[in-house]
Amino acid sequence: MKELICIVCPRGCHLKVDEENGYAVTGNSCPRGEQYGRNEIKDPRRVLTSTVKINGAAYRRCPVRTSAAIKKGDLFNAMKELNGVTLTSPVKRGDVVISNILSSGADLIVTKDM
Amino acid sequence: MRYELIVIGGGPAGLAAAISTHKNGLKRIAVIERDREAGGILNQCIHNGFGLHRFKEELSGPEYAGRFIDMLRDTEIELLTDTMVLSITPGKKVVCVSPAKGYNVYEADSIILAMGCRERTRGAIGIPGDRPSGVFTAGTAQRYLNLEGYMCGQRAVILGSGDIGLIMARRLTLEGAKVLACVEVMPYSGGLSRNIAQCLNDFGIPLYLSHTVTDVRAQNGRLCGVTVCAVDEKRHPIKGTEMDFECDTLLLSVGLIPENELTREAGIEIDPRTNGARVYENMETSLPGVFACGNVCHVHDLVDYVSDESERAGKAAAEYVKHGEASGAALEIKAGSGVTYTVPQHIRPGNVEKSADVFFRVNRIMQKSAIVLCSGGAELARFRREHMAPGEMEHIMLPAALLKNAQGEITVSTEEAQA
Structure with missing residues (x-):
């Protein structure tokens, strides 16, 4: 547990997650909490937020x-990828900076019009 | 120049208020912002978690602000950036200056105060020791790092467990710094539990509750270490519990103060508990036609709630301009046992259609408990809660029918179930 x-x-x-009982989650108030509890034990993940250089x-x-x-284990490796990036204005919210970062299936996207 | 509405501040509160007023029929609206762009503090809050309630998505701060800025652009609302408001008068004149337009006085039929808040500093809490560089408020360090691209240091201690401090603990760690500890004088954290989990626990950063910084040491003008001590119930340091941390950075996340210089100068009544204007159910201040919303009124946990509150203020400003002053007797909403403050502080039942929203904070962590509303010695209503904490704003809705039963005042208090 x-x-x-x-x-x-x-x-x-x-939340309480019971690994021995099919990752049963208790203490959650919504279905998303149940999903989070299960994933957090089996395959913890986080959205990475940071900045990159822009000219x-x-x-x-x-x-x-x-x-x-x-x-979660990829966060620091992803930060290293960001260090090599330099953008040039203008960029738009949602523009892809690195597609499929670290083969994660997720893209690194711009979050502000600049 | 005359406007139907002038909004002071182009952060999340000001943007939502202006857009809402426009939706409710006003056209000549100006939003005055002292920074060079709208969005307020959201521009430096690059982490995600914004908009879960409103957009059912996890957005970063700039994305949340960007959606409102886009909405504003689709209207004829004027956004005056790089413009500082110097004063507002009881006659609703707004005096401001900007490099582009110089000194100007604008007249307004209504005003919405949306200036937000600022951080408490080292001076406000009186930490002993040297006065070196390397001591920052968490928000200042956040701005340096996320907007300007400057790292504030390599080994940090964070005093205070407010959300900005917690967010900065993670941010500095991701950028390669070592965060040695987060130190909180209270026996509970002032931040959201999720931020303790994802900003401290994720990176193994220890949280010392009931501890404080008792000494700050410098070498060649730069911070070189701090001493942390446990405190007793009266928050006095306990001798013999000293821990020394070698660090070049101390971040302070020790509370926020609504920024109400303009409000005070205009003679608007301030509630000493919120440090914001006293408001009615529609966010109107003691000066008719002047409204306040967002963190200038009381400090919120979530921007989603700021947007909601600001939309109510915007709608009310439109009503005021179109139909004149709201009238009717007001009930006083009082903070009773276990309650720090309430917003609004007054409700005019005649001005409530279906229900009135009341927000408040409790003064300690409470497990199974009840929120009890009383008036004239009689209980009006009670709401159950499984858990309440000072760091989490509470919200109740008072139906119009209930307000009719109240006499002069309603006291909001808490009752903890006996274990």
């Missing part, structure tokens, strides 16, 4: 994120 705090929404439900914009950094959650 593992105890977790659900991070799906600000409510922060205290020609009002600020020097452009905010980016992964379009879907990637493996």
Whole structure:
């Protein structure tokens, strides 16, 4: 039995996940919490948010994120990928910066028009 | 120049309020923003988790702001950026300056105050020790890192467990810094549980509850270490519990203060508990036709709730311009046992169609408990809760029928079930 705090929404439900009973989740208030609890034990993932360098914009950094959650263990490797990126203004919200980052199936996308 | 509405502040509150007023029929609207672009603090909140309630999606701060900025662009609302409001008068004149247009006085039929809040600083909490560089508020460090591209240091301690501090703990770690500890003087965190989980626990950063920073040491003008101590129930440091951390950075995430200089100067009544204007059910302040919403009124946890509240203020401003002042006797909403403050502070039952929203915070963590509403010694209603915490704003809806039974005031208090 593992105890977790659900991070799906600000409510922060205290979940219990029973690995020996088919990853049964209790303590959740919604179906997304159940899914989070199960995934968190079997294959924990996070959306990565960071910035990359941009030239020609009002600020020097452009905010980016992964379009879907990637493996938690890949977060620092993904950060290394970002270090090699330089964008040039203009960019649009949703523009793909790196497609299929670290073969995760998720893209790295711009989150601000700059 | 005369506008039907002037909104002061182009952050999430101001944007939502202006768009809502426009939807409700006003056309001559100006949003005045002191920064060079709209979006407010969301521009530096590059993490995700915004918009879950409103858009059923997890957006980053700039994405959430971007959606509202797009909506604003589709209207004839004027956005005056790089413009600082110097004062507003009780006669609803707005005095402002900008490099492009110089000194201007605009007249308004209605005003919405949406100036947001600012961070408490080291001076506000009085930490002993040296005064070196390397001590930042969490939001300042966030701006340096996320907008300007400057890293504030390599080994950090974070004082206070507010959400910005927690978010910065993760952010600094991802950027290669070592975050040694997050230190919180209260026995509970002021941030959301999900941020403790995904910003501290994910990276093995320890959270010291009931601890504080008791010394700050410098070498050659730069921070070189801090001392952390456990505190007793009265928040006094306990001798013998000192821990030394070698660090070049101390981030402060020790609370937010609504930014109400303009409000005070205009003679609008301030609630000392929220540090924001006292408001009615429609977010109207003590000055008719002037409304307040978002963090300038009271500090919120979620931007989604800021947008909702601001839309109510926007709708009310449109009503005011079209139909004049709301009237009728007001009930006072009082904070009772276990409750820190309520917003609104007054409700005019005659101005409530279906129900009135009341927001408040509790003063300690409570398990199974009830929110109890009383008026004139009689209980009006009670709402059950499984869990309440000061870091999580509570919300109740008071039906118009219930308000009719109230006499002069309603007291909101809490009752904890006996274990």
